[in-house]
Amino acid sequence: MGKAELIGMLNKALEFEHAARVQYLSHAKIAAGRDSEPIVKRLEEIAGDEEKHEGLFRDCLEILDATPSMGIEKVYSANGTDEILKVNLKGEKEAVDFYRKIVEELKKSRDELPYEYEFIEHKVRHVIMDEEEHILEIKNIL
Template sequence: MPVKKLTKKQMIAELNRDLAKEFSALIQYVQHASVITGPEYDSIAKELVVHSNEEHLHALALSQQVDFLGGIPSVEVGDIHISPDSKKMLEQDLDGELDAIKRYRARITQAEMLQEYGLRRALEDILIVEEEHARDLQNTLRK
């Protein structure tokens, strides 16, 4: 499939949408880490706090990259999913991570096209962490 041409302005818009989703992931993890219950979820509850902190770092990195590209970093927050059911919470978190992995894979290709190699590197670092987040959730959901 040919990759569509992209302008710097479109890249800024895409990164700002990613940024809004990092803010919502951060908030969602704070909520889920606080309310998830059950002995089988003890260790993942601690992991959710770690994830939340890492989403914060992703938001900072994206915000800086938007600024480097000459854009104004967004302060919008994406959709947040909550549930009274602990397993459902982890499924909601996993959905978010799988979406993030898909988005950052596309974004890395786009950064490459724009020859924005510093941005590509920053996105690769984020992608690695999102893949770890997905694995943590999948391992707990498989038990």
């Protein structure tokens, strides 16, 4: 446990963000039908946030002298607007659950990271806050 475990988790988080961006952009192209325009716009906006999250996790890996992963987590297809929203709502919740585990892991490494701790904690919490906003936004259109 400790720093190595934390690096592994941050890289998995980065792979989650790669997958989220790709999934939202693809779903934005297949979301069709009456009144789908605001939903498409929202999916594209969220994809933009996921791209920013990739950058935040890469910054965390950089301060730990770790190489950022170029891998991607599993992506899920969906048919129709309702399914798209449900699939992504589930993904957002899983992301929040996992990122909270990163915060817990980070606490265990506090003594090992005297000049990196707040930097990483702030960025991970920022991402969690954004994902909670995504959950709210998706719930509001469902």
